[in-house]
Amino acid sequence: MDPLTPSQRSRNMAAIKSVNTAPEMIVRRIVHGMGFRYRLHVRALPGTPDLVFVSRRRIIEVRGCFWHLHGCKKSTIPVTRANFWRAKLKGNARRDERMIRVLRRMGWRVLVIWQCQTVPSRRELLERRLLRFLE
Numbered sequence: 001m002d003p004l005t006p007s008q009r010s011r012n013m014a015a016i017k018s019v020n021t022a023p024e025m026i027v028r029r030i031v032h033g034m035g036f037r038y039r040l041h042v043r044a045l046p047g048t049p050d051l052v053f054v055s056r057r058r059i060i061e062v063r064g065c066f067w068h069l070h071g072c073k074k075s076t077i078p079v080t081r082a083n084f085w086r087a088k089l090k091g092n093a094r095r096d097e098r099m100i101r102v103l104r105r106m107g108w109r110v111l112v113i114w115q116c117q118t119v120p121s122r123r124e125l126l127e128r129r130l131l132r133f134l135e
């Protein structure tokens with residue numbers, strides 16, 4: 001069903017998923033500070049999820065608003081080569097949704113944190129959401 005070979009797919013995913021981004025580091029620092037322990041970028045799971053809490057069967061994905069087409073004001077499609085970007089970014093968003101469906105079917109609970117939700121002014125809200133999800 002998937003037209004890509006595994007090596008093509010992993011190259012593709014590597015291009016889309018930039019690891020250790022600033023928003024991801026913010027989320028990692030918060031949950032670590034709350035005492036939760038996790039595994040990072042688990043390749044054995046579909047889509048190589050960012051933070052995996054194995055015994056709690058929970059996953060946190062941290063996404064850049066532009067690359068994953070959040071729909072907020074950070075995620076506008078560039079004017080130059082708009083068609084190219086629209087197709088590319090929509091493709092990313094579709095793949096994200098597919099991965100989440102697969103993970104949920106496998107019994108994982110998945111929380112998506114967007115880049116724009118990690119800014120300092122929203123920190124308190126972010127902490128509450130993370131705690132509620134992980135407890």
Ligand SMILES: [Zn+2]
Pocket residue numbers: 065070071072073074075114115116117
């Ligand atoms: Zn956003």
